Each structure stands twice: as C-alpha cells, then as structure tokens.
Amino acid sequence: MKKNSSPQLSSFRWSGINSTGKKVSGQLLALTESEVRDKLSEQSIKVKKLKKGSAPLFTRLFHRVKGNDITILTRQLSTMLTTGVPIVQALKLVGDNHRKPEMKSILTQISKGVEAGTPISKAMRNTSSHFDSLYVDLVQTGEQSGNLAEVFERLATYREKSEELRAKVIKALIYPAMVVLVALSVSYLMLTMVIPEFEAMFSGFGAELPWFTQQVLKLSHGVQAYSLVALVVTIASVVAFRTARKKSSLFRLKTSRLGLKCPVIGSVLAKAAIAKFSRTLATSFSAGIPILSSLKTTAKTAGNVHFEYAIDEVHRDTASGMPMYIAMRNTEAFPEMVLQMVMIGEESGKLDDMLNKIASIYEFEVDNTVDNLGKILEPLIIVFLGVVVGGLVVAMYLPIFNLMSVLG
Secondary structure, eight states: OOOOOOOOOEEEEEEEEOTTSOEEEEEEEESOHHHHHHHHHHTTOEEEEEEEEEOOHHHHHHTOOOHHHHHHHHHHHHHHHHTTOOHHHHHHHHHHTOSOHHHHHHHHHHHHHHHTTOOHHHHHHHHOTTSOHHHHHHHHHHHHHTOHHHHHHHHHHHHHHHHHHHHHHHHHHHHHHHHHHHHHHHHHHIIIIIHHHHHHHHTTTOSOOOHHHHHHHHHHHHHHHHHHHHHHHHHHHHHHHHHHHHHOHHHHHHHHHHHHTSTTHHHHHHHHHHHHHHHHHHHHHHTTOOHHHHHHHHHHTOSSHHHHHHHHHHHHHHHTTOOHHHHHHHHTOSOHHHHHHHHHHHHHTOHHHHHHHHHHHHHHHHHHHHHTHHHHHHHHHHHHHIIIIIHHHHHHHHHHHHHHHHHO
C-alpha cells in the first residue's frame, strides 16, 4: 500500500494592505498557499502578492514533525477529550500553542476538515503520512464506537511505550558502535602518525626487525597509501547495501535474520520486535479491530523484516481457520513462552491482556539487558582493544626489547 506523501514545509513571501490601508509585507512558513491566505485574512490583511519559495534546509530540519510530536499530540488530545473539550477545539488549542509551523499546518487542515463534516480519521489520513494506518484505523474505531477519548488514551500509551523501547534499542546499539569507532580511530592515528616515527627510529638500528613488527609496518604503509581508496570503497559499500535493502525484499530478509544472530545485540533486537508486535496487536485488538485486520496492520509496524514476514504468515494461516498460537509456532520465530501465553489468551478470551503481559515481560528484559550491557560487553571490549591497540603497541616495542637484550 502506497503511503500518503505529505506536502513539504515552504516559505511564503507576501505583501498586502492591512485594515488601516497601510502596506505590509512578511514571510510565513506553511504547507499550502491557502493556509497562508487564511492566516492573513484572519489578521484583516488583503493579499496583493504571494510567492512560494523553498524553506532553508536547516529550517525544514528544525521544524520537521517527528514521531515524538505525534505522541505528544495524542496524549494532549486524550487528556482534553477526557475532560470534555470538543475535538475541534482541542485540535485548535494544540495547534495555536505549537512551536512547529508544519505541525500547526497539519492541525489546522485536520480541524477544518472536521468542521466541514469529514470524520477525524479520514481528515488525518488525507492530511499527513505521520498518521500511519494503525493510528487512523484505531481513531476510526473510536469514532464508530463513540469512545474517541479512550482510543486516544490507548494510542498515547502505545506510542509512549514504543518510543521508550526504541530508545533502549538505540542505546544498546550506540555503546558497541562507539567502542569500535574509537578503537579504529586510535588505530588509524597510530598507523599513520605514530608508527612512521618509530620506523624512522628503527632504520638507524641496522638490524632485522621482528616478523610481527615488519607486518605492522607493511600495514602502516598500506593504510597511508590506500586510506582514501578504503574510504571511498566503504562509502560505496554502504550506499550499495542501502540500495540493495531498498530494492530487494530477499536481501532485507537475509540481513535482518543475520542481525538477529549477532551476540547480545541480536537478542535485544528480537525481544524488542516481539514486545512491539505484542503491544501493537493488543492495542488494536482491544480497541475493537478484528484480529485479522489487527495482524495485517501489526506486520507493517513490526520494525523487523524477519518478524514482518512471520506475522504475514500468521495472518495467512489464521485467516484459513488455524488457531493463532499454532500459526505462530509454524513460523519458528516466537519463543515457546510467547506461544503458551497466546494459547491461554485465545482459550480464555483474554488475548489482549495476555499480549500486553508478553509486551511488558519483553520490554523489561530489553531494559534489563541494556542496563547491564556494559558488564556483558566489557570482556569482549577488553579483548578487542587488547588485540587491536595493544597489538600495535607491542609490535613497536618488540625491536626495542630485542635491542636491550642484545646490549645486555
């Protein structure tokens, strides 16, 4: 299904006449020309000239709507609807007080659509791709059942937990990545700046250098001669990798499965995917969306290609009449504990409760793993740094030790 493409934030230069007959001009950031005209009309300004231009890159990046903005909006709408504020007024209140022009524009368009009689779910779908299919489907269910405040509450809780989980996974990935990056940077500086100084000193010895030192000197020559080529090849490889993942579903699946096999990190990614699957399915199913529709939506938001394919298989088998826990077992993607809890949930008629419990268990495990990541990876990091950096230091001091033993 093709995603809605949101209009880009643009800069509009305008000039006109105000209510006193004075010439005025200015600049506004907005998504559409009609929105600028409406804003100026509210200020009693008669527009004479309006020119659309591209907003500067920094401005677009700074004012870009992110997932967290939609989560905060959802929580605000939930709070206001619960206290009895009408939906249009709630949208206008949030829009008027928001600092991002793009968000203001989105909320203005949605509130206008609702005022014109369009259901809020349809207005959200038509306005921006920031409201995904799960979001829109849940809002539509809330409209039909008359429980819009409750649905926004569920959506806000779901999005907050999902973002918290995502932040933990990113935290888990950053730590080893930074260690590797620092080790490679130190090694590069040693090979290009420190080791050449030692080589100049060794040339005065007039003796044959140890084999290990000779290999490190060769590596130093190679790095100095081909570092630019290596950089270009690395960038080209990254671009090729991203392009292959974008174009080939099979390549995406294989790399996704490979990532899940990585020590420690793979376990975190798998647990995070299961937690997100359980939380998403529980949220949509408890809101009244049929289980098959919920599975279809959940597959799109899985966040991992391996689990996306697995959930698609579960959807297909469940649609043919198979119990969901058996369909999940056939994919071989879910642990036995998850299967047992889903089976109990199906048989007792409390599937959403069980799925929420599964999500809580796996979110706790991810949290616990990330918090203890330093202790888990510490031995590996010590070995890695010892081999890479320590090896270079030893190679440089071997000739000195040999010379001292000869002189001794």
